[in-house]
Amino acid sequence: MGEQSSFSYRTTGSIFLHPVSDFFGVPLDQVNFLACQVFALAAAFWFRLYLSPQHASTAVRHAIATLLGVSFLIFCFGWYSVHIFILVFACYWTMLKASIHNIHRYSMIIAMGYLTVCQVSRVFIFSYGILSTDFSGPLMIITQKTTTLAFQVHDGMGRKADDLTAEQRRLAVHCRPSLLEYLSYHLNFLSILVGPCSNYKDYAEFIAGRHIQSRLAETSHRGNGPGSGPEPSPVGAVIHKLLICAICLLLFMTLTKSFPIAYNTDIHFISQASFLTRLTYAFFSIQAARPKFYFAWTFADAINNAAGYGLRGVKGNGQASWDLVSNLNIWGIETATSFKMFIDNWNIQTGVWLKRVCYDRATHHRTALTFVLSALWHGVYPGYYFTFLTAIPITIAARAVRKNFRQHFLSSAVRKFVYDVLTWLATQLAICYTVMPFLLLAVEPTLRYYRSMYFYFHIISVLTAIILFVKPPHPCQANLSNNNVQGK
Numbered sequence: 001m002g003e004q005s006s007f008s009y010r011t012t013g014s015i016f017l018h019p020v021s022d023f024f025g026v027p028l029d030q031v032n033f034l035a036c037q038v039f040a041l042a043a044a045f046w047f048r049l050y051l052s053p054q055h056a057s058t059a060v061r062h063a064i065a066t067l068l069g070v071s072f073l074i075f076c077f078g079w080y081s082v083h084i085f086i087l088v089f090a091c092y093w094t095m096l097k098a099s100i101h102n103i104h105r106y107s108m109i110i111a112m113g114y115l116t117v118c119q120v121s122r123v124f125i126f127s128y129g130i131l132s133t134d135f136s137g138p139l140m141i142i143t144q145k146t147t148t149l150a151f152q153v154h155d156g157m158g159r160k161a162d163d164l165t166a167e168q169r170r171l172a173v174h175c176r177p178s179l180l181e182y183l184s185y186h187l188n189f190l191s192i193l194v195g196p197c198s199n200y201k202d203y204a205e206f207i208a209g210r211h212i213q214s215r216l217a218e219t220s221h222r223g224n225g226p227g228s229g230p231e232p233s234p235v236g237a238v239i240h241k242l243l244i245c246a247i248c249l250l251l252f253m254t255l256t257k258s259f260p261i262a263y264n265t266d267i268h269f270i271s272q273a274s275f276l277t278r279l280t281y282a283f284f285s286i287q288a289a290r291p292k293f294y295f296a297w298t299f300a301d302a303i304n305n306a307a308g309y310g311l312r313g314v315k316g317n318g319q320a321s322w323d324l325v326s327n328l329n330i331w332g333i334e335t336a337t338s339f340k341m342f343i344d345n346w347n348i349q350t351g352v353w354l355k356r357v358c359y360d361r362a363t364h365h366r367t368a369l370t371f372v373l374s375a376l377w378h379g380v381y382p383g384y385y386f387t388f389l390t391a392i393p394i395t396i397a398a399r400a401v402r403k404n405f406r407q408h409f410l411s412s413a414v415r416k417f418v419y420d421v422l423t424w425l426a427t428q429l430a431i432c433y434t435v436m437p438f439l440l441l442a443v444e445p446t447l448r449y450y451r452s453m454y455f456y457f458h459i460i461s462v463l464t465a466i467i468l469f470v471k472p473p474h475p476c477q478a479n480l481s482n483n484n485v486q487g488k
Contacts, residue, residue: 012078029076029134033193036072037299040189043068044306048234052308053209061207062180068189073138076193080135084142087114088186091146095176100158107150108357111143112376119379137194140377144197144353145186149173151357152200165360171199190307194300196327196349198309206309215324219313232320234305241302244330248295251288259288264436265445270452278452279429286432289439290333297327297347325349337423339391339398342431350377386437386446390458394430397461400468433457 013032021028051061073081091107098106119136155164156172164172177185177200185203205211212231263269264282273281304310305322312324332345344351359370371388378384409419433453437446450458 012080013074013076014078032076036076036193037303040068040072040193040303041299041306043189044303048306048308058208059180062184065188065190065207066180066184069187069192072189072192073187077135077138083114083118083135084138084187087111087139087142087146088183090114091150092179092182095150095153095182100154103158104147104151104154104357108147111146112373115139115143116376116380123380136379138192141191141195141197142186143377144195144350145200147357148197148353149177149182149185149200151361167356168360171201171356173200177204190304190309191300191325194296196297196300196325197353198325198349202324203309206307211309212311215311215313232311232314234308234310234320234322237320237322238302238306241298241305245295245299245302248291248298251291252295255288256291259285261285261289261436261439262445265440265448265452267448270448275454282436282449282453283429283432286435286439287428294328294330298330301326335424336427336431337420338402338427339395339430342427350374381441382443383437383439383441383446386443387434390434390437393461393465394434394457397464397468398427398430400465404468430457430461 013029015028017031017035018028020026021031024031047061047064051064053061056064070081073084077084087110090110094106094110095103115136118139122134122136152168152171152173153176155168156174157176161169181204184207185200188203191198202211205214216231259281264278264285269281270278301310301323304325310322310325312321315321327347327349329345329348333342336342336345354370354374358373359366362369375385375388406419409415434457436449440446440449
C-alpha cells in the first residue's frame with residue numbers, strides 16, 4: 001500500500017493511468033498531464049479539420065472546446081478543479097454586474113485575491129506542495145485571462161477611442177461576451193492546462209474562422225506579405241515544435257534527473273566540494289532544469305497551432321510565422337547576453353500580460369507596481385521573493401556595465417565577439433544565481449545555498465552599481481563640462 005500511495009493517492013485526479021505511472025516510476029499527476037496534452041494534440045487536428053467553421057457553427061466550436069477543457073481539468077485535478085470553476089464564474093458575474101468603469105478593478109481584485117488564497121493554502125496547508133496535484137498553474141492562467149478580458153472590455157465600452165493606445169484600440173472588446181463565449185475563452189482545451197494567455201479578440205476570431213485571414217490582412221497592411229490567398233498550413237510548424245519537445249523530453253529524462261536542484265543545498269556536498277565545483281554544479285543544474293519548461297510550453301504552442309490558432313503573419317521571405325501565442329524563444333534564452341534579453345524570451349505571454357494590465361496603465365511607479373503584481377501572481381513561496389529581490393541589484397549593475405563599457409567593444413568584430421562571450425557567461429551565471437531560490441522555494445535551503453556561494457553575486461552587483469554610478473567623469477568630459485560652464 002505504501003508504494004501505491006506514493007503515486008496513486010498523491011493526486012486528486014484520475015487514477016486510471018496508475019499502471020503506467022507505476023511501470024515508468026513517474027508521478028501519476030505528471031502522467032495524467034502528459035496524457036491530456038497528447039489527447040489535446042490529436043483533438044486539435046480533429047478540431048481544425050472536421051470541426052472547422054465550414055463544418056460547424058461558432059456555438060458548437062465554443063461548446064466542444066469548453067467541454068474538452070473541463071474534462072481535462074477533472075481528469076487531472078478531480079475535485080480541486082472546483083477552484084478554477086469558482087474563479088471563472090465569480091469573474092463572469094462581476095463582468096455582468098459591475099460598472100463598466102470599475103469592471104477591470106473588481107476583476108483584478110477578485111482574481112488575484114482568490115489566486116493568493118489558494119497559493120497560501122498550498123504553502124501552509126500542504127507544506128510547500130507535498131500534495132502532487134498542483135492546480136495553481138491553470139488558476140494562474142485563468143487569472144491572466146479574466147483580468148485581460150476585463151481590461152479589454154473596459155477599453156471597448158468605458159473609454160473613448162482617443163484615450164487608448166493603438167494596441168488598446170485594436171484589442172478592445174465592445175460588448176460583454178455571452179456565458180458560452182466566456183467559458184470557451186477561459187476553459188478551452190487548447191490552453192487550460194499550461195496556457196498561454198491570449199487576447200479574447202484573437203481567440204474569438206479563431207473560433208469564428210477569421211483568425212488566419214485577419215492576421216494575413218494585418219501583415220499585408222504592414223507591407224510584409226499578401227493580404228489574402230490560401231491559408232498557410234500549421235503542420236510544418238507543429239512538426240518542428242514536436243521535434244523540439246522530443247529532444248526536451250529526452251533531456252528531461254536524462255540530464256535533468258542527473259542534476260537535481262536539491263543537491264545544491266546538500267550539507268555534505270557544500271562542506272566537501274570546492275567553491276568552483278559548487279559553482280559549476282549550480283550552473284549545470286539550472287541548465288538541466290529548463291527542458292521541462294521548454295517541453296511544456298512548446299507542446300502547448302504546438303497544440304494551439306494544430307488547431308489553426310497562433311498565426312502571427314507572414315515573414316518577408318513568405319514563410320508563415322506561427323508564434324503569436326508562443327511562450328518562449330529557446331534560442332534567445334540560451335544565447336542571451338543580458339538579463340533583459342533572457343527575461344524577454346522567457347514566459348513571453350506573462351510579460352505581455354504584465355505590460356498590458358499594469359505597466360502601460362499605471363500613471364506612477366510603473367516598474368515597482370509591475371514588480372509587485374508579478375510577485376503576487378507567481379505565489380507566496382519565499383524563494384520567489386528572493387529571486388525578484390536579487391534581480392534588482394543585478395539588473396541595475398548590468399545596465400551600468402552596458403552603459404559604461406559596451407561602446408568600447410564595437411570597433412571591431414573580434415572585440416564584439418569577446419564582449420558577447422563575456423556577457424553571455426555573466427548572464428548565465430547571474431540567471432543561475434538568481435533563479436535558484438525560485439526552484440528551492442523555502443527560506444532555509446535558499447539561505448544555505450547563498451551562504452555556500454558567499455553571496456558573491458549580491459556583493460559584486462552592489463559594488464559594481466555603486467562604483468559605476470559614482471565614477472568620476474572622464475578628464476575629457478570634465479574639461480568639456482568646465483568649458484561649457486565658463487562659456488556661459
